[in-house]
Amino acid sequence: MQRASRIGGRLAHGGVLLVPVRVKGNDFEFLVDTGSAYTAIALPTARYLRTVPQATPGVRIAPAHGPAVQVPTARLDTLSVAGHMFDNVTVLVLSLPAEMQIDGLLGMDVLGRFRITLEPDTATLVLRLPRAS
Amino acid sequence: MTIAAARRKFAGEWVAMHVTRANRADVPVAGQVVAHAVDRSALHQMARSFRADHPDARVFIFLAGDPIPEGLAVSLATR
Numbered sequence: 001m002q003r004a005s006r007i008g009g010r011l012a013h014g015g016v017l018l019v020p021v022r023v024k025g026n027d028f029e030f031l032v033d034t035g036s037a038y039t040a041i042a043l044p045t046a047r048y049l050r051t052v053p054q055a056t057p058g059v060r061i062a063p064a065h066g067p068a069v070q071v072p073t074a075r076l077d078t079l080s081v082a083g084h085m086f087d088n089v090t091v092l093v094l095s096l097p098a099e100m101q102i103d104g105l106l107g108m109d110v111l112g113r114f115r116i117t118l119e120p121d122t123a124t125l126v127l128r129l130p131r132a133s
Numbered sequence: 134m135t136i137a138a139a140r141r142k143f144a145g146e147w148v149a150m151h152v153t154r155a156n157r158a159d160v161p162v163a164g165q166v167v168a169h170a171v172d173r174s175a176l177h178q179m180a181r182s183f184r185a186d187h188p189d190a191r192v193f194i195f196l197a198g199d200p201i202p203e204g205l206a207v208s209l210a211t212r
Contacts, residue, residue: 005157006158007158007160008158008160012199012200012201012207013199014205014206016201016207018200019160020193025184025189025191026191027161027192027194028195031207044174044177047174047177048177048180080159082158082159083158083159099205100201101201102200
């Protein structure tokens with residue numbers, strides 16, 4: 001495994017970065033969200049993956065605006081980014097606004113395992129393994 | 134077909150591609166389009182059917198267009 005992976009993604013409206021994330025043999029574009037503690041999948045994506053959201057216990061989240069809400073979670077057997085595979089990942093299952101057609105959010109539970117660099121000018125996310133590993 | 138070419142050809146649609154080539158970072162770069170549809174759930178149905186016949190296939194599902202419309206600003210945070 002390379003120590004640094006340069007993941008070429010694309011910028012969506014507003015300059016947010018989308019990168020491919022692999023779940024159960026499928027690649028989807030996830031929004032890189034350093035403001036999110038958790039990785040999340042959109043409800044339609046969960047349905048496609050036949051992943052059953054678990055309302056209990058769920059996770060209480062504080063959206064950027066509005067009151068805290070309780071959202072369901074799901075367990076993904078595997079999730080990989082740039083060939084870095086994670087097993088048994090708990091993700092949020094979110095009902096995103098209908099006009100926001102993304103499949104998921106890549107949060108700090110995954111990003112935090114790396115030294116990350118965002119290069120908006122090239123729509124690239126760079127993941128580096130921590131020095132200790 | 135490259136992913137970039139598929140984005141141009143099916144602009145505005147949801148696309149499912151059987152990935153045949155990925156780059157060093159394991160990012161899909163080329164493949165065969167196995168389904169495309171304006172409606173996301175219709176695309177999912179077709180992609181699921183393809184995967185049923187090809188369980189080991191790697192499928193890239195994406196919207197060939199901007200998933201965030203102009204006039205909508207994303208401001209997300211979950212904790």
